[in-house]
Amino acid sequence: MTNIIRTVSLGLIILAGGRSSRMGRDKAALPWQGATLLTDLLLRSQGVAFDEIIVSANRPPDLSALPPELAARVRVVADDCQDCGPLGGMEAAFRACTCSYCLVLSVDLPFYDFSPVKQILPKLAQMPPVDLFLPISENRPQPLAAVYRRGPALEAVQAALNAGKRRVLSIADALTVRILDDEGTPILYENVNMPSAYKAALAIDANRRRTVPVISISAARSGEGKTSLAVQVIAELTRRGYAVAYVKSTHHRRCWEKRGSDTDRALQSGAVQALLCGPDDVAAGEGKEDALLRLAQQTTADVAIVESRSHGPFPVIYIDGPEPPPIRLDNITAVIGCGSDPSFRYIAPEQIDCLCGYILYLTTS
Template structure:
């Protein structure tokens, strides 16, 4: 008997047609790595030999920056079921795609690297029993970074929409599901739904390009608690096993180290290095922010904490107070205080564990 070799085709579906109501602007068009979230994701997708690429978008996306051969391959479809969330986009995309399987990705996954798909590719041609390969990350299912069998998924999505269902996972009961517990690092599935989440992603990406990742602490006035907070953070991160450096911005010239100074307090808290950055440390043609960043990169540390009232390099954690910040708002990713503005993440002053967890997310992800 001759063995029958079964082949399977794989399409890519990118859902880029959401309302982006929490973001306040089109997520697909957000700047990312010199491109946009959508175009960068499409460029990264070239690492996998997808047979078709379908973008679900309810307004024509700007694909002009893509290589012509890639742009020519992309099929753009609009929802037939308007206002139905991701299921509406999936329905339109599945109808347009002729592949056996489809990788469905939300457009707002800036760190997705396609490694889970590459591991699964050999299996797609060897099984017909699975309708949905569903990644689990930190015990959370990721249906918008999953592989669906096109025919079965289209039928399930259409049935769900006809029944008035809107949750993507509502179709799982109609499909043969294989859970992927080894789904890659959690950062792959981090999405950007709000301005603060977008700034977090920008911070993570910036720190990935630095030899020593950094976080700046800032406050509008001297005496608002920057150094005290830095000391607590240094002590806790040191306790967790990280080598932490401390760089403090100052306006004084010819600074000398002395007992009880801010740098001495940082060293006593466990900092592996504590440096001052005054006017004499700024090179000709260099800004203070650049000088602070340069000094952090010269430290022998896992993480550098910068203390500066108005020149802290991105990302900045700002200590809330009665006066407005003296640092650019776009540089602030989190506020030590209480609030509900989606533009910032808020961390209560007493939540040092939470603050340190956030710093580690920005610096080690």
């Protein structure tokens, strides 16, 4: 039997025209790695030989950070169906595209590395036609990081819009679907719909650049439980098999280790190292925050917990209290307490298991 090899072409569609109502500002323009979420995604897309690149956006995006040859390849199309969600953007982009297949990506995927489509691309010309290659990560389908066969997908999207449907997965019943099990790489599909998710992504990115990832614990004043929380976190992370270091900021010039001190409590809870950072440990021309980070990087640990009232390196977990935080709010990713500000993740004081899961998310993703 002779294998039939079809000629296929692959386009990239980035959906960047959403209202960003939960974020409160245009997600496509959020700063990311010296560019924006949109331009960084376009720069990373150069690792795949896309035949066309289309950005679905209802306002002209700033592409000035792109190399001229890449910017010239990008076509921007607006929705004809306003307020129809991602399906409206997909409909306009599918109509504008001429490729046989399209990778459809939401703009708010800062860690997507294009590896799933790199695995599919060599097989497209040799396998029977599939209308939708749908990744599943952590038991959740990812239709906004999926490969669609353009013709059938366009028909399905138009039918869904005509029927008043808005969910992207509503078109799956009209398509032949191949599931892509991507359970091993959930970070690829993490999106940043809210300010707290965006700050968490920035924290993950910062920790990926460090030798030892860092989490800081802060409170407005002494006696509000910084050390007690740090000790509980160290004990739980140690129980889970992680080597944890502890670095504490102090204002004392000369410090001696003694039984019952904060560093001793950290060691007793399982810390592999416990360091103090006083005024004498800050180098000339160095800030306290930089000194704390430097000491954390010198430890032999999987994670470093830094305790400081006002100088902890980003990201900071803040213990809520009656006084305003003594640190920049942008540095706080999570608050121990209750609240509704979308800029923060809120975790109850007794939820140590949840807190440690969040810390590992920020430090090991």
